[in-house]
Amino acid sequence: MGNGTSRLYSALTKTLDGSPAAQHLEYLGAPDPEQLEPIDPKELLEECRAVLHTRPPRFQRGFVDLRADGPSSSHAPIRVMQWNILAQALGEGKDNFVQCPLEALKWEERKCLILEEILAYQPDILCLQEVDHYFDTFRPLLGRLGYQGTFFPKPWSPCLDVEHNNGPDGCALFFLQNRFKLVNSANIRLTAMTLKTNQVAIAQTLECKESSRQFCIAVTHLKARTGWERFRSAQGCDLLQNLQNITQGAKIPLIVCGDFNAEPTEEVYRHFASSSLNLNSAYKLLSADGQSEPPYTTWKIRTSGESRHTLDYIWYSKHALSVRSALALLTEEQIGPNRLPSFNYPSDHLSLVCDFSFNEEP
């Protein structure tokens, strides 16, 4: 290891004071010291691979070209990653992934698998759910990679019930500061039938530094479990209403990433598909007819049995934006008989990654 690598090793292992007092400083707008010392993504990736040297090799996933004929923007595409990364406290303490060895869930290695996935695709915008290591891991490391981050914890995170938890989980949104300027940011506590709920969203209006075009990006994680379909639907309506206001009635192009905890057959999905915001779900474009969602975005085995569902989506304004490519999902063979998470993959949800471009002005 050269000097550069040992410097990065300290970057990877260094943790911040995650105490509630230190976290409170974040809300008061304390300066972010990590941003002062940039890290080269290639070197950090190498460092992650060194930590993971005993693990099986990374799964290969290719991007599928989805460009239609005709003119498209000459500007660099906007790469968006949607990912429920699995909260550390929930994975170890609540989720009961009975076929996943506890060893595979150890944070020191799992965080490297998560970082490796992010570094492999280098998204311009990163939308995460179940983040319970924002202050000590993702904000400092991604900050040094050039991202500006925002975190909105769930008001009553189930992580807090787990012994030795690392604080509440929530949604996090990161964007590359050299590509975008933050115009407006809203942390939204979702309501259902006017009642405040335990689910949240972040919505930000960004301006592309290259093209000066503005768009809105939102991240959410809706209520989980069967029996809560109407609740999820109400949360979805609340989010759509908020996004109507933020996009000035669909004038500003929109991308919404989330773990909706809802199959495409659910009401909340139909609300998004038929909204006056004119949204399409990007991963449908991977199907032969462009009309079907993928067969799964999460696949796990709990004590209650095997659970394979499509719950995660990237919605986009279909008139203003085009999907240039999307990252293929893992195959059943790659996922393996014990499903997710595993020694190969750190979450029970797959990451979704799309490249977007603005359609030319009419």
Ligand SMILES: NC(=O)C1=CN([C@@H]2O[C@H](COP(=O)(O)OP(=O)(O)OC[C@H]3O[C@@H](n4cnc5c(N)ncnc54)[C@H](OP(=O)(O)O)[C@@H]3O)[C@@H](O)[C@H]2O)C=CC1
């Ligand atoms: N102290 C208080 O007053 C309150 C405390 N709470 C706490 O919050 C919890 C509920 O919070 P809420 O946010 O509504 O929960 P959700 O139902 O939305 O689920 C929370 C998490 O559990 C995961 N999950 C889904 N299905 C299962 C399953 N079968 N087994 C284990 N985990 C699963 C979800 O992951 P995924 O999305 O990946 O499926 C999700 O991240 C309560 O159990 C309580 O601990 C809540 C309200 C008030």
Ligand SMILES: [Mg+2]
């Ligand atoms: Mg989960």
